[in-house]
Amino acid sequence: MIRKQRRLVLIGSSVGVLALAAGLILYAMSSSIVFFNSPTDLADGKLAPGTAVRLGGLVKEGSVQRGANLAVRFEVTDGNRAIPVTFVGILPDLFREGQGVVTEGKMQSDGVFKADTVLAKHDENYMPKEVVDALKKQGRWEEGSGKPK
Amino acid sequence: MIAEIGHYALVLALALALVQSIVPAIGARRRDDTLMAVAGPTALAQFAFVGLAFVALTAGYVTSDFSVVNVFENSHSEMPLIYKFTSVWGNHEGSMLLWVLILSLFGALVAAFGTNLPSTLKANVLAVQSWIAAAFYLFILVTSNPFLRLAQAPMEGRDLNPILQDLGLAIHPPLLYIGYVGFSISFSFAIAALIEGRIDAAWARWVRPWTLAAWMCLTLGIAMGSYWAYYELGWGGFWFWDPVENASLMPWLAGTALLHSAVVMEKRNALKVWTILLAILTFSLSLMGTFLVRSGVLTSVHTFASDPTRGVFILAILVLFIGGGLALYAWRAPMLKQGGLFAPMSREGALVFNNLFLTAACATVFVGTLYPLALEVLTDEKISVGAPFFNLTFAPLFVPLLLVVPLGPLMPWKRGDLLAVVQRLMGAGIAALFAIAGTLAVTSGGPVLAALGVGLAAYVMVGSLTDFAERTGLLRLPLSTALTRARGLPRSAFGTMIAHFGLGVSLLGIVCAATWGTEKIVSLKPGATVSLRSYDLSFDGLVARQGPNYRETIAKFSVRQGGNVIGTMEPAKRSFQARQSSTTEAALLTRGASQLYLSLGDPGDDGSLAVRLYHKPLVLLIWIGTLIMFIGGGLSLSDRRLRIGAPKPARSKSTLQPAE
The missing domain is CATH 2.40.128 (Lipocalin)
Known part of the structure; x- marks a missing residue:
């Protein structure tokens, strides 16, 4: 093989691998991305039931009910609308009423959000950024103090 | 008083860094030995002053001096002593101080042990290293000063975030930082080579031990972080594809590629331009990791506080060094002379294959990590890219890479015969088939994909040992002959074998824990x-x-x-x-x-x-495998060739390029 051919093989295989990577990314993007929604977004019913989404907001005060066999029911609110959420399992350490929370799951046809995961937080001061933005949209975020009104 | 000494020492380190940024570089340009000789002592003094600043902050923590804001916010008098030490870097300011401590340590090491480097290269490397150091000293002094005082000292501190009060966390950040920051040496060498406009096989030989040491620490640092998350976060998972984890994985992938391409450059004087680019990219990814984690763009346990000025400052450092490095590369790289030729089927070819797939895998992680951020800035739409995305993109790119891992060391340089190499891997192939059959039998036809994964792990492990067995004549010659032969093998050959074997062990752990847990x-x-x-x-x-x-x-x-x-x-x-x-x-x-x-x-x-x-099941293999990789790297690092150092490069015509 002469130098030019060798270089061609090299460039050809590089382009091939990059194309493969790009193809994989595009395929994965179309099938495995989860969108974030605020309670207001979900309550408006823009979403078809059965789509996996993230729902974030504050755990409504006084809404947490524990049932048998680790079933939990609570409401997630952004101050405007509240969405009932059901979850079975162990809640993270910092799950509390009035605190920010992000859940991932599916909206059911009866208007109840069935969560597969409730995301843990690392720090008591930590508020998920998505939740902050959702609260800001409803004018329920106190700038500067880093706390909901 | 102690805090003020620390603050003052940091200012002095900045002043020294500014001198070291300029004087040796001018010296290298004018071939003035006196000016170039400034770099060594300043690099050592810089390390001494940053060390003093670090000791001062540590003293504040150990004595629970709550008049220092940083100590007040992150310590508590009743905290066990060990955590008083570790909480020095359990916060933003302190961790940045650790960052520059390691940065100056690497500069000092080059100054102390780089005695066989050509004087101009050494002067330029230390100057570039000092540019980075100066930028970060300034960042700490302007936006994140750990030595600020409170007018009235409180009686008690606010305590360290409880989740960080853990031994795993004591070791994880320093190791990770040695890895991140260690790549700054490769970067400095690359920039110095571009400034000088010449690069040869000896360059690769000087860079390789630094890159290897950084890679080893990064490997162990990532593993520690993963083990910490596994037992401390209480979810039993070992890798979450969290953006912060990805930020450390990207420099690891690029650094692994750099390690392998530097071999080609050292042995065959080829892939020079590519190796330089990889050195720049690897450190750029380290810087980007620091930016993502420290700027508050991502919220996680690592984001101690989000102050917008800090984010902007780090972003400026990022743009300056990545942009400047790549611009210099675009300008100077075409002047570098291309080296040795090789056929696609050769050890060089196998290493190029490794580089292609590693960088492609790195690119998918890059897109998956930054795409949500970019999308949010551009369209205000919020998405999360999680494990399913990475499983779909990263895994298919890693499988071909793993298939080639045992192939590379068996391939001869320049030109090889694929068929002959594949024949030599028969043993590994048979081991893989047995592993697959055995797994399917034991799990009564459990997931086929997972059985194939176990087979792949067996193939990588046995395949890595094949080269060793052949070179020593193990199983073929009497044991004593094999042992004598093994003693004669270079340690770097052992290093390769062991590190590749470790990769197989980790893979086995990942497949088993993820499938049959x-x-x-x-x-x-x-x-x-x-x-x-x-x-x-x-x-x-x-x-x-x-x-x-x-x-x-x-x-x-x-x-x-x-x-x-x-x-x-x-x-x-x-x-x-x-x-x-x-x-x-x-x-x-x-x-x-x-x-x-x-x-x-x-x-x-x-x-x-x-x-x-x-x-x-077998979950510990994940971390045992990374430990094996670390040991393999260490063996390779102790190789005589690297320990003794490279001979002086030929000062003759053909391989060298004039500076101007």
């Missing part, structure tokens, strides 16, 4: 028993205990297998008064390389307790 979440009353696999755990009751700065409730469990007690497990919930927060301490019971994992949930009103129980 079982989980049970139940609510238990004292006296009740829960069973998982062949284990029966009985809940013996709750015990309260007072720790140094927390109160904990321990659930006592005894574990039985076939009626015999094999151990006890004591998961706990700790509540920290100072921060009004709690952590869950999982209990682990190790059986061989497998683990039982027990973590607590909330107590119910009726005295019952929610528990989460996992059985993780």
